[in-house]
Amino acid sequence: MVAFLGNTALLLASCLAAAQLFISLKIDKYKIIKYHKFVVLGLLLFTLISFFSLMYSHIVSDFSIKNVFENSHTTKPLFYKISGVWGNHEGSMLLWILVLSIFNYFIYKLYNKNNLIFVSKILQNQAIICLGFLLFTYLTSNPFDKTVAKFSNGLGFNPILQDPALAIHPPLLYLGYVGFSAAFSISLAALQLQDNEKINWNIYMKPFVLYAWSFLTIGIALGSIWAYYELGWGGWWFWDPVENASFMPWLLGTALIHSLITLEKRKSLESWVLLLAILTFLLSVIGTFLVRSGILTSVHTFALDPSRGIYILSFTALLGIYSLALFGLKEKNYNKNNFFSLTSKEGTILLNNIIMIILCASVFLGTIYPLAVEVFFKNKISVGEPYYNSIVLPIMIPAIIVMGIAPIMYWKKDNIFKILKKSIYPIILTFFITITFFYIYEKYSLAGIIGIILASWIISNTLIYLFAKIFLKINTNYSIGMTIAHLGIGLLILGATGSSVWQEEKIIRMNINDEIKINKYNVTFSKIKEISGQNYIAIQGNFLVQSDGKFITNLKPENRLYPITQIFTSEVSIHTNLSRDLYLVLGEGNSDDGWVVRLYHNPLVIWIWLGSITIFIGGLLSVTKNKKTIKNY
Amino acid sequence: MKLKKMIKKYFTLFFSFIILILLSNYTYSVEPEEFLKNKEQETLAREITKNIRCLVCQNQSIDDSDATLAKDLRILVRSKVKEGKSKKEIYNFLTARYGDFILLNPPLNKSTYLLWFLPIAFLLIGIYVIYKFSRLSKKL
Amino acid sequence: MKINFITIPSLIFIFIVSIFFYLLLIDRDPSEIPSVLIDKKIPEFKTNYLSKNEIFISPENFSNRITLVNFFATWCKPCRDEHKYIKELSKKMEIEIIGINYKDDAKKTIKWLNELGNPYSDVIVDKNGKIGIEWGVYGIPETFIVDSNKKIQFRHVGPINKKILKNINLKINEIKKND
Numbered sequence: 001m002v003a004f005l006g007n008t009a010l011l012l013a014s015c016l017a018a019a020q021l022f023i024s025l026k027i028d029k030y031k032i033i034k035y036h037k038f039v040v041l042g043l044l045l046f047t048l049i050s051f052f053s054l055m056y057s058h059i060v061s062d063f064s065i066k067n068v069f070e071n072s073h074t075t076k077p078l079f080y081k082i083s084g085v086w087g088n089h090e091g092s093m094l095l096w097i098l099v100l101s102i103f104n105y106f107i108y109k110l111y112n113k114n115n116l117i118f119v120s121k122i123l124q125n126q127a128i129i130c131l132g133f134l135l136f137t138y139l140t141s142n143p144f145d146k147t148v149a150k151f152s153n154g155l156g157f158n159p160i161l162q163d164p165a166l167a168i169h170p171p172l173l174y175l176g177y178v179g180f181s182a183a184f185s186i187s188l189a190a191l192q193l194q195d196n197e198k199i200n201w202n203i204y205m206k207p208f209v210l211y212a213w214s215f216l217t218i219g220i221a222l223g224s225i226w227a228y229y230e231l232g233w234g235g236w237w238f239w240d241p242v243e244n245a246s247f248m249p250w251l252l253g254t255a256l257i258h259s260l261i262t263l264e265k266r267k268s269l270e271s272w273v274l275l276l277a278i279l280t281f282l283l284s285v286i287g288t289f290l291v292r293s294g295i296l297t298s299v300h301t302f303a304l305d306p307s308r309g310i311y312i313l314s315f316t317a318l319l320g321i322y323s324l325a326l327f328g329l330k331e332k333n334y335n336k337n338n339f340f341s342l343t344s345k346e347g348t349i350l351l352n353n354i355i356m357i358i359l360c361a362s363v364f365l366g367t368i369y370p371l372a373v374e375v376f377f378k379n380k381i382s383v384g385e386p387y388y389n390s391i392v393l394p395i396m397i398p399a400i401i402v403m404g405i406a407p408i409m410y411w412k413k414d415n416i417f418k419i420l421k422k423s424i425y426p427i428i429l430t431f432f433i434t435i436t437f438f439y440i441y442e443k444y445s446l447a448g449i450i451g452i453i454l455a456s457w458i459i460s461n462t463l464i465y466l467f468a469k470i471f472l473k474i475n476t477n478y479s480i481g482m483t484i485a486h487l488g489i490g491l492l493i494l495g496a497t498g499s500s501v502w503q504e505e506k507i508i509r510m511n512i513n514d515e516i517k518i519n520k521y522n523v524t525f526s527k528i529k530e531i532s533g534q535n536y537i538a539i540q541g542n543f544l545v546q547s548d549g550k551f552i553t554n555l556k557p558e559n560r561l562y563p564i565t566q567i568f569t570s571e572v573s574i575h576t577n578l579s580r581d582l583y584l585v586l587g588e589g590n591s592d593d594g595w596v597v598r599l600y601h602n603p604l605v606i607w608i609w610l611g612s613i614t615i616f617i618g619g620l621l622s623v624t625k626n627k628k629t630i631k632n633y
Numbered sequence: 634m635k636l637k638k639m640i641k642k643y644f645t646l647f648f649s650f651i652i653l654i655l656l657s658n659y660t661y662s663v664e665p666e667e668f669l670k671n672k673e674q675e676t677l678a679r680e681i682t683k684n685i686r687c688l689v690c691q692n693q694s695i696d697d698s699d700a701t702l703a704k705d706l707r708i709l710v711r712s713k714v715k716e717g718k719s720k721k722e723i724y725n726f727l728t729a730r731y732g733d734f735i736l737l738n739p740p741l742n743k744s745t746y747l748l749w750f751l752p753i754a755f756l757l758i759g760i761y762v763i764y765k766f767s768r769l770s771k772k773l
Numbered sequence: 774m775k776i777n778f779i780t781i782p783s784l785i786f787i788f789i790v791s792i793f794f795y796l797l798l799i800d801r802d803p804s805e806i807p808s809v810l811i812d813k814k815i816p817e818f819k820t821n822y823l824s825k826n827e828i829f830i831s832p833e834n835f836s837n838r839i840t841l842v843n844f845f846a847t848w849c850k851p852c853r854d855e856h857k858y859i860k861e862l863s864k865k866m867e868i869e870i871i872g873i874n875y876k877d878d879a880k881k882t883i884k885w886l887n888e889l890g891n892p893y894s895d896v897i898v899d900k901n902g903k904i905g906i907e908w909g910v911y912g913i914p915e916t917f918i919v920d921s922n923k924k925i926q927f928r929h930v931g932p933i934n935k936k937i938l939k940n941i942n943l944k945i946n947e948i949k950k951n952d
Contacts, residue, residue, distance in 0.1 A: 233697050238692065240692050241692075275782065279782065282786070286789075289793070293793075293797065294803060295793060295796055295797065295803065296803065306797055309797045310794075310797055310798075313790065313793050313794060313797060316790065317790045317794075320783075320786045320790065321783070321786075321787070324782055324783040324786060325783065327782075328780065328783060340766070341767070342763065342766065342767040347766075347767075350763065350766060351763065354759040354762060354763065355759070357755075357759070358752070358755040358756055358759050361751075361752075361755050362751075362752040362755065365747075365748060365751055365752065366748070368789065368792070369745075369747075369748045371792060371793075371796060372747075372792060373744050373745070374796070375792055375795060375796065376744075377744040378807065379732065379733070379734075379744060379807065380732065380733075380734040380806050380807060381733045381734055381736075381739045381744065381745065382686050382733075382734055382735070382736060382737050382739065383737075383739055383748065384684075384686065384692070384694075384737025384738060385737060386684060386737055386738035387737075387738055387739060387748075390738075391752050395752070395756065507663060507664075507665050507668075508665045509664075509665045509666070587664075596664055596665060688806060688911040689911055689912060701876075701902075702902070702911055705901070705902045705903075705905075705906065706906070709903070709906060728809070729809070730809070730810070730816075730906060730907065730908070730909040731806070731809065731909045731911070732806065732807065732808075732809040732909075734806050
């Protein structure tokens with residue numbers, strides 16, 4: 001019954017999306033708001049009904065629905081029953097659609113008497129995207145498909161996905177991707193306007209991009225946290241295709257935010273911003289395609305199904321050809337006034353844009369190159385972590401150096417000597433921070449020195465700006481949101497560098513009462529016991545951690561067995577503080593030979609997460625400021 | 634029986650991939666018994682095994698994987714390191730049998746020229762664009 | 774310059790999308806790794822026979838006939854599934870089939886072969902997987918076709934089924950024609 005409701009709502013939502021497109025094309029512009037109000041709200045309502053029907057089915061474990069049967073189990077905790085709704089392909093598409101129609105509603109809310117045509121064109125483009133994904137879900141990945149047989153229990157849930165970070169990771173990530181869809185629609189709408197209908201479209205685009213980018217940042221960070229806690233390899237970023245698929249739109253989104261500022265302040269780079277907005281969303285969809293179609297083999301690949309791949313690829317191709325052709329035809333109307341001095345704020349932003357594009361292109365190249373080799377050389381190669389580390393990381397360096405001073409530079413033209421003079425305090429501070437870190441951690445490597453210097457450079461600059469702005473009340477030309485976001489980047493670099501260059505690792509076999517030293521910590525294996533949880537049984541080790549005889553913590557790693565799915569997982573035990581993580585994994589073993597223990601001392605890891613949160617907050621602060629601009633406009 | 638079969642079918646369809654990773658998760662990767670006594674040799678062996686892809690588990694090095702083949706390859710690499718073979722000789726030995734696919738860091742050859750040189754080309758294009766912009770701005 | 778700026782993104786986009794379409798439409802297993810040993814001499818190795826007290830030396834002990842090399846193990850379920858196809862292939866008079874018993878127990882293997890029938894001309898032992906590595910084996914079962922010049926001509930990873938059996942027969946006929 002509920003499945004029928006959800007399915008019907010999904011179908012009706014598709015019809016309404018089609019209606020929204022039709023209305024945008026046909027209806028006279030003075031009546032359009034009334035019609036749009038009806039379809040936009042209807043679309044939102046029906047996707048909500050559809051989404052909550054599926055959620056309800058998961059909560060009550062309605063195993064007549066295939067999606068619930070395959071992905072759920074009666075013994076699963078309620079929280080994970082809910083997050084299980086989007087923990088699978090079909091459900092996650094439904095969530096994607098829900099987020100799309102929420103954004104669709106926000107776009108509708110932009111209507112005022114001055115922008116009727118513009119907003120109706122945005123809604124027209126947004127309707128195409130909604131319709132494409134609704135039909136994709138309804139036809140090829142319908143979450144309400146029934147099972148023929150009757151089951152009293154589901155197949156269970158993949159325990160590796162049973163993790164709080166991963167539970168909220170997809171919604172945040174989709175807020176990011178879908179936010180870029182709004183930027184895409186706005187860009188197309190701007191290109192579709194006649195000359196006499198011109199409008200300051202960039203003011204509309206900016207809050208969406210800031211939203212999308214902030215949520216994408218936090219979404220990616222949560223994925224990393226999950227990998228760090230759940231996969232148990234001591235690392236947090238693996239350059240896996242799925243990670244790349246979210247990282248590429250992030251890079252382009254970064255470029256987009258910065259060039260939008262230039263456009264706003266200097267009225268230049270207009271056509272470039274239009275193209276960038278198109279590419280960012282196209283790349284998000286291509287990323288989705290790469291992940292969902294199974295064309296690449298990746299640790300995260302969803303179920304393989306060629307028909308889905310063909311549908312979503314055709315849709316991507318249509319969107320791409322439509323938008324790029326439109327851009328090609330109309331771009332000449334926007335190409336003007338693109339030249340400016342390099343030693344100016346817009347000059348540094350240009351540099352930022354170019355580097356982000358190079359980074360994104362390189363990551364994209366690495367991700368799809370194995371496919372190209374397969375087609376053209378009938379061979380297979382792997383492009384793994386070492387490639388990205390040697391190609392991508394060095395390209396970032398100039399961008400980060402410039403990032404330190406760019407915010408205090410003047411628009412139009414600045415003087416290099418004046419900038420250097422202003423940079424004296426940050427340079428001194430950078431010097432001291434760097435020395436302090438190397439004094440504490442006592443290990444030198446080229447990568448480490450570069451990373452720490454860059455991180456300290458950004459941190460000292462941003463802290464000084466913040467100090468000047470908040471405490472000395474100096475009136476400046478940079479915003480607090482931006483400075484905080486930049487500070488977050490600095491912290492993130494600090495954490496990333498520290499955890500990779502100063503990581504210590506011990507892999508040994510331990511018996512009860514054995515002791516091992518890592519860094520300044522003595523870790524004693526005190527006992528091991530069997531425990532049981534709601535849907536698993538486990539053995540749990542207990543390790544006493546001491547430093548100079550002082551008690552620090554007890555680490556309790558587990559090896560779990562989920563009997564329903566016969567899946568073994570390993571629960572890492574981590575003790576975190578601001579300077580380091582102690583990361584302990586229990587391997588196989590028995591009481592006679594001892595257990596294999598993997599112990600890591602990962603310095604500064606927490607700064608990766610704190611940095612990401614800081615970026616997120618900085619981004620959101622900028623959104624609130626920019627939303628006001630629209631209202632005043 | 635029929636039910637069991639169906640469940641199995643679903644399983645292989647939707648979970649097989651994830652199970653593969655999970656099982657490789659359970660007992661972790663390189664085991665303490667495998668380490669070489671000689672510290673320098675062990676460092677070299679570790680460096681090599683971190684760059685060799687586990688063929689059955691995708692996107693994982695044999696150092697991180699506990700698949701039996703990964704373990705065999707780890708032992709093989711370590712025995713070759715012990716014999717005094719160089720990094721290059723060991724890579725050559727492995728690519729002669731498994732192809733370039735086994736190396737996580739793709740070697741430079743005619744199929745990977747673009748992979749390695751395109752980023753450099755991107756960089757040059759970027760520098761050209763900046764040059765172009767700054768020249769034009771002087772004229773203005 | 775201006776035209777380039779506009780058309781380049783579209784061209785790149787179309788190029789990439791066509792690659793994706795091509796890969797989606799062809800019959801392709803993304804996890805399969807092509808063998809680099811095709812058209813190469815078979816690897817050199819020495820090992821024991823399963824039930825004879827003699828040493829098998831490769832390539833010397835390979836005959837001058839077309840030879841099928843099949844890696845199998847009793848612990849591998851798909852090997853049991855493909856066994857009937859191996860038996861079918863063994864009815865061909867012109868070929869030999871060498872079974873390489875991968876990381877297995879001799880007693881269990883003999884029992885297994887007694888139960889299911891022994892289609893192999895010779896069964897040799899790969900106790901610790903070293904021979905498998907020489908052949909670039911990554912998943913059991915695997916089957917190779919070696920021509921009369923002792924060069925590898927074909928490799929299949931995974932169990933043989935009807936379709937693969939047909940492919941193998943075609944390949945054998947092709948090799949025969951070229952000899």
